[in-house]
Amino acid sequence: MPKEKEFVKEITPQSEDFSRWYIDVIRKADLMDYAPVRGCIVFKPDGYELWEACQRELDQRFKATGHRNAYFPLFIPESFFEKEKEHVEGFNPELPWVTEAGGEKLEERLAVRPTSETIIGHMYAQWIQSYRDLPVLINQWANVVRWEKRTLPFLRTSEFLWQEGHTAHATEDEARAETMQMLDVYTDFVEKVLAIPVYRGQKTPLEKFAGAVDTYSIEAMMKDGKALQAGTSHYLGQNFSRSFNIQFLDRDNTLKFAYTTSWGMSTRILGALIMVHGDDRGLVLPPRIAPTQVVVIPIGPQKERERVVGHARDLHRRLVAAGLRVRIDDREDFSPGWKFNEYEMRGIPVRLELGPRDLDAAQVVLVRRDTGEKIPVPEGELFNRLPALLDEIQANLYQMALAFRQANEHVAESFDQLTDIIQNQRGFVLAGWCGDDACEKAVKEACGATSRNIPFDPPTRLDHCVVCGKPAAHSVWFAKSY
């Protein structure tokens, strides 16, 4: 019989060291392992399964909004990067280069893609001739590489998985509408499925995507108060269409450059999922994304085992047939206590306990992962109660995350107040900003916080720049970030 591990005791408490808590949880929940390549991780089955669940949810939303998937090459010729000046400056320091292949030195170095605007722009230039070819609405699921100096599992790794949407349109209005539509799609997925409230807004020029006209983001607050950029949608204007010559003959018989967009969400979203809902006992997964929503655990003495396990298996089968994602753990060589800890650590939303006395009373006991509440439920009501309970848990997780966020939102009227909050408290700070890069940089230098975004609906509007005191052009969220 394997040694029973006391998993819970092995997780560093969040209050003691949040970063260690994070690493402890993802290791113990078996989501990933470090790879023998600098800054790379292995997505183990339980971690990859979470990404597959995200993929399914996002993919159906992309298709419902008229997008189709395609696949473009991993390698991008060096000359392609040179065509968009801002883009090359932004990405050059992080590129890995293939210089030899098939036993020969290459004439032109090939970058391993950090993002695909350039190679996709090159292809679109050939596919788009007329207004009739527009819009082009394509998404790609792919691996990308950015040679990061400091890495952290899921949040920042040299190679990561993501989707990148790339669209081309005949008009600015249409491209801008697409940009906002995809920000809405991300918001819907992150708030409704992952139960994570987000701040929606526009990135400042310093923080926007290299080559974009405007970048919009959704920003989430982790339990340590730091920000995580969960998804971005870029209006690229005609920047890439001019660089790659994506021209079309419009209805008025004149040649025009197309308006393009791109938008992406990556495996870093798994980091947000973990750091928004997790607690000192481990992962906490919202029911809508959880690969397993309910784990059935038969309990009781050996002499009752056959009766209890038989019934538990029958329940398991019927719950699966009812469309729930249910697992059973009826192994004999692990104690119920060990299993309780194990599945709490893995974040499964509901534990269904079933013992001899429950059987006699024709009931089961449901235990919520989010609140720990134990709920005896008559078996006759289980098939109604369980889906409702999962909805309650989903809603509660969102509300808890929202309450945490609200408790850690601040407003700063002065520079001292801003840096004081960032250094001595946790959370996001809203402050007025004149629009000058220099003022934004001053904040970062003083306290390490960056502008997260200019929210569409700020809780309040500030009238002067927190740095220079000039009239504020915007109210901006500042925070330390992942």
Add this chain to the structure above:
Amino acid sequence: MPKEKEFVKEITPQSEDFSRWYIDVIRKADLMDYAPVRGCIVFKPDGYELWEACQRELDQRFKATGHRNAYFPLFIPESFFEKEKEHVEGFNPELPWVTEAGGEKLEERLAVRPTSETIIGHMYAQWIQSYRDLPVLINQWANVVRWEKRTLPFLRTSEFLWQEGHTAHATEDEARAETMQMLDVYTDFVEKVLAIPVYRGQKTPLEKFAGAVDTYSIEAMMKDGKALQAGTSHYLGQNFSRSFNIQFLDRDNTLKFAYTTSWGMSTRILGALIMVHGDDRGLVLPPRIAPTQVVVIPIGPQKERERVVGHARDLHRRLVAAGLRVRIDDREDFSPGWKFNEYEMRGIPVRLELGPRDLDAAQVVLVRRDTGEKIPVPEGELFNRLPALLDEIQANLYQMALAFRQANEHVAESFDQLTDIIQNQRGFVLAGWCGDDACEKAVKEACGATSRNIPFDPPTRLDHCVVCGKPAAHSVWFAKSY
């Protein structure tokens, strides 16, 4: 109004030049485009959609047989390849190397993965300690790169998409059973879903996977008689577990090396799908894999348009609700004739025509892509008839492919006969083989045919080697191949 293209006339007939026919079809059906990177292609939405359909079918079969997905790094340190001698010799000539990243020269070169046995072996060595950790049953969906000298869209490209399963087991028996199980999974998918009959068998030592003990394959015959290896399953024995030190403490308390397998199917299967079923009018897609199974085309004069299109849209909605994959093309600025050609070229299994007279007669006309047959069907019977018709088409495509294959199977008793058939006819040739590499090589040198596999159930057994005349150890399929 766009110029109506006579697509059909633009496809080179198969009998004139099969290779040109292939390229014509995949370009005109808009499945791919050439990329600006040597030997790479872009999977356009219609091509990628076919791969997504293959992924869905395979993924559910992998999961049903207990496998889970994971993701391992794209980059493999050079030293990893050195650990398995045969493996490095097999793959070294095709590797692209990353030598610089993040602005610095790397201390150790990183290969872009051509396959992942080495890096996965390295990880398994850390995950597997005890017999309780076995079996490990993992699959990965990924891009891989092999710097091929001669490339052909889908069939052989520098970068391609695939799945690679990697499993580890406590015993040889279990690992061998896994190897065969996955060959069965591939067979089931290719024969039942893609309607392609395959020869199942074992690769000769010369043709096996670099590092495997035994390689098994399924081989399909294209319409030009050439072979295409559609999937392979490798029994790796303890080769990789010894190289990467995948050891476990067994029940008997002794340390043992695990037995591993790997198995893969790639986007080259799309090439098989096209070259087995396609004809001079374009693609022919089996209903079970076709992203669109039925296209609804309203026809008739302008004055009847409103009535006909309204009814066609209603039918379309009801067919989709019935679970069929149906599209409607009710565009006004393309003629019915243009649409007929277009969707025949794209291989959609059934066209549903609906005109004013059909409406008056409460019927529709179904047109089969495989036979061209026109079938008037009373509307009341449509919802029963259509699924049955799709099944008939699926079965017919398999039967047609099987008949073609049978018509192009040969048996050679002598070397002259073998080379004569290979050079002057088309198809596969079964011949006796003593087991000697030299004899196998002699065939290749004389006529360009390679051994495809040693079939499990050869149609006949030959008693002497077709080259040296010694007693035959096996009957082997020889063919030219993609």
